[in-house]
Amino acid sequence: MTFPAGSLLTARDLRKAYGPTTALDGAEFSIHPGEVVAVMGPSGSGKSTLLHCLAGIITPDSGSITYDGREVTSMSDAARSALRRSEFGFVFQFGQLVPELTCVENVALPLRLSGSSRKEAERTALAWMERLEVDELRGKRPGEVSGGQGQRVAVARALVTNPRVVFADEPTGALDSLNGERVMELLTDAARSANAAVVLVTHEARVAAYSDREIVVRDGKSRDMERVV
Amino acid sequence: MSIGHTLLGLLESGPRHGYDLKRAFDEKFGHDRPLHYGQVYSTMSRLLKHGLVEVDGIEAGGGPERKRYAITEAGITDVERWLATPEKPEPYLQSTLYTKVVLALLTHRDAADILDTQRSEHLRSMRILTDRKRKGDLADQLVCDHALFHLEADLRWLELTAARLDKLREAVTR
Numbered sequence: 416m417t418f419p420a421g422s423l424l425t426a427r428d429l430r431k432a433y434g435p436t437t438a439l440d441g442a443e444f445s446i447h448p449g450e451v452v453a454v455m456g457p458s459g460s461g462k463s464t465l466l467h468c469l470a471g472i473i474t475p476d477s478g479s480i481t482y483d484g485r486e487v488t489s490m491s492d493a494a495r496s497a498l499r500r501s502e503f504g505f506v507f508q509f510g511q512l513v514p515e516l517t518c519v520e521n522v523a524l525p526l527r528l529s530g531s532s533r534k535e536a537e538r539t540a541l542a543w544m545e546r547l548e549v550d551e552l553r554g555k556r557p558g559e560v561s562g563g564q565g566q567r568v569a570v571a572r573a574l575v576t577n578p579r580v581v582f583a584d585e586p587t588g589a590l591d592s593l594n595g596e597r598v599m600e601l602l603t604d605a606a607r608s609a610n611a612a613v614v615l616v617t618h619e620a621r622v623a624a625y626s627d628r629e630i631v632v633r634d635g636k637s638r639d640m641e642r643v644v
Numbered sequence: 645m646s647i648g649h650t651l652l653g654l655l656e657s658g659p660r661h662g663y664d665l666k667r668a669f670d671e672k673f674g675h676d677r678p679l680h681y682g683q684v685y686s687t688m689s690r691l692l693k694h695g696l697v698e699v700d701g702i703e704a705g706g707g708p709e710r711k712r713y714a715i716t717e718a719g720i721t722d723v724e725r726w727l728a729t730p731e732k733p734e735p736y737l738q739s740t741l742y743t744k745v746v747l748a749l750l751t752h753r754d755a756a757d758i759l760d761t762q763r764s765e766h767l768r769s770m771r772i773l774t775d776r777k778r779k780g781d782l783a784d785q786l787v788c789d790h791a792l793f794h795l796e797a798d799l800r801w802l803e804l805t806a807a808r809l810d811k812l813r814e815a816v817t818r
Contacts (some may be wrong), residue, residue: 618803620795624774
């Protein structure tokens with residue numbers, strides 16, 4: 416498969432098995448800066464495994480992942496961790512905020528881990544919280560805010576380091592329709608204006624409708640629908 | 645649903661008389677709306693005129709002559725094109741999609757491929773509606789939401805069908 420020029424993140428012939436179970440069986444992927452790509456497929460199809468491989472969280476058994484010209488699969492663990500911290504942002508369905516920290520401390524956390532001062536990190540965090548319309552929650556802890564608010568705080572945290580790729584795994588899975596749509600609007604608007612790519616794993620068509628194109632994963636194989644139609 | 649394409653698809657497994665075609669159609673797709681003989685013969689005349697079927701043989705019996713029809717290469721190409729073309733997303737298209745999926749299974753084509761192509765077409769419409777919703781006022785949002793929910797219902801049916809293709813193959817080829 417030939418990927419379009421200018422791809423930021425590509426995967427070629429990814430294979431991954433957990434014991435006798437094949438999760439990925441030759442999956443392919445590519446995304447451009449500023450592009451939102453939905454990864455769709457039934458439960459157990461391998462879409463989350465694909466996301467975890469692309470993000471360098473797990474290593475495929477074979478295949479190649481290239482990020483900005485660099486081969487991710489041959490990086491050391493430390494180099495991959497550094498890549499995730501500085502270039503990638505993450506939004507998951509559940510349990511991503513640290514309950515002991517306030518919302519602004521949660522959003523500022525990635526910057527603090529990268530060495531920013533508390534004052535500087537929280538100033539940047541607050542700017543992102545304003546953009547995600549949750550700045551009034553700055554002093555509250557995650558247990559004191561609603562699911563929709565908490566997810567917007569998580570999106571702010573994913574974007575606070577100005578990542579070039581945001582990985583979102585069922586980001587609205589725990590939200591009602593209205594909150595889910597608002598989170599998707601804010602996430603995709605913010606990412607597109609920052610020219611960040613978004614890899615969006617979802618099984619919901621209404622969420623996938625916020626993407627530019629979709630890839631379908633079934634039985635560990637991927638299908639890029641834009642190149643088929 | 646296109647009766648012509650459905651009858652053509654049924655002919656792919658081998659030549660049949662009009663009566664056999666009607667019986668196969670009613671059994672697979674007719675359910676509570678069986679075809680009239682007149683529909684079968686007028687459709688076959690049209691397909692014959694367009695070169696999509698040919699008369700494979702004529703049996704002279706005690707009653708009227710019975711023509712046996714066979715699909716032509718042009719007919720196979722026509723079925724292929726119809727199956728590969730996604731339907732315009734609109735409510736209540738399940739019967740057409742269902743027909744396409746069953747025909748694909750009967751003719752050993754990739755039914756998952758048809759569902760993937762249709763999902764993509766639905767998502768294309770949903771992206772346009774979602775974009776219009778983002779830019780519109782509350783009235784636009786509500787109108788778009790109504791259309792989006794209908795399209796989403798179609799897609800939920802599509803996903804369930806995709807998950808049951810193996811069982812459906814067993815059921816229709818029995």
